[in-house]
Amino acid sequence: DTGVSQDPRHKITKRGQNVTFRCDPISEHNRLYWYRQTLGQGPEFLTYFQNEAQLEKSRLLSDRFSAERPKGSFSTLEIQRTEQGDSAMYLCASSLVREETQYFGPGTRLLVL
Amino acid sequence: KQEVTQIPAALSVPEGENLVLNCSFTDSAIYNLQWFRQDPGKGLTSLLLIQSSQREQTSGRLNASLDKSSGRSTLYIAASQPGDSATYLCAVDYGGTSYGKLTFGQGTILTVHP
Numbered sequence: 001d002t003g004v005s006q007d008p009r010h011k012i013t014k015r016g017q018n019v020t021f022r023c024d025p026i027s028e029h030n031r032l033y034w035y036r037q038t039l040g041q042g043p044e045f046l047t048y049f050q051n052e053a054q055l056e057k058s059r060l061l062s063d064r065f066s067a068e069r070p071k072g073s074f075s076t077l078e079i080q081r082t083e084q085g086d087s088a089m090y091l092c093a094s095s096l097v098r099e100e101t102q103y104f105g106p107g108t109r110l111l112v113l
Numbered sequence: 114k115q116e117v118t119q120i121p122a123a124l125s126v127p128e129g130e131n132l133v134l135n136c137s138f139t140d141s142a143i144y145n146l147q148w149f150r151q152d153p154g155k156g157l158t159s160l161l162l163i164q165s166s167q168r169e170q171t172s173g174r175l176n177a178s179l180d181k182s183s184g185r186s187t188l189y190i191a192a193s194q195p196g197d198s199a200t201y202l203c204a205v206d207y208g209g210t211s212y213g214k215l216t217f218g219q220g221t222i223l224t225v226h227p
Binding site: 042044105 | 117119147154155164204211213215218
């Protein structure tokens with residue numbers, strides 16, 4: 001068990017560009033969560049999957065954001081037409097259904113110039 | 114609106130002191146409450162999870178309590194060490210249709226100086 005991994009760890013992009021982040025959950029964890037954390041704040045929920053089904057999306061997730069989890073394994077979070085306000089740490093977590101503890105990855109820090 | 118608030122925002126103590134971090138939540142109908150630790154630029158590590166039916170949980174020098182009726186939780190750290198320096202976050206799971214969706218406080222930045 002190598003834990004939750006995220007790639008890339010850091011991303012610098014120019015406003016208007018598209019970016020995609022990847023999260024690999026702990027093997028056999030069927031729940032996968034995405035959170036966003038800005039400086040000095042706690043993480044805010046974005047969306048989560050149970051297996052390949054996306055069960056809930058936060059109002060924070062505008063139509064420029066899309067997340068997928070094909071085949072219920074890894075997940076991708078894509079941001080289209082990035083804005084400076086998208087600059088944040090994007091955290092991924094995974095868990096087993098009915099086991100409440102969520103295991104977090106190291107995060108992807110995004111800076112939009 | 115379901116909100117989670119942590120006080121203080123920052124705390125600096127000398128090594129060896131016992132300390133208490135506070136977390137309050139506006140909606141007492143919680144499913145569970147978790148305390149996490151976050152080191153600078155890193156992800157979160159789960160410390161303790163308290164179910165809504167429990168009053169406290171302990172792990173080593175850490176003790177977390179839960180009082181649903183008053184909407185409060187505390188994290189007690191005994192005999193603090195410089196390695197305890199980090200941001201501590203509490204998070205509430207309200208269960209039901211929101212099961213697994215955590216609502217976080219803004220965190221308490223703890224510095225333990227030698």
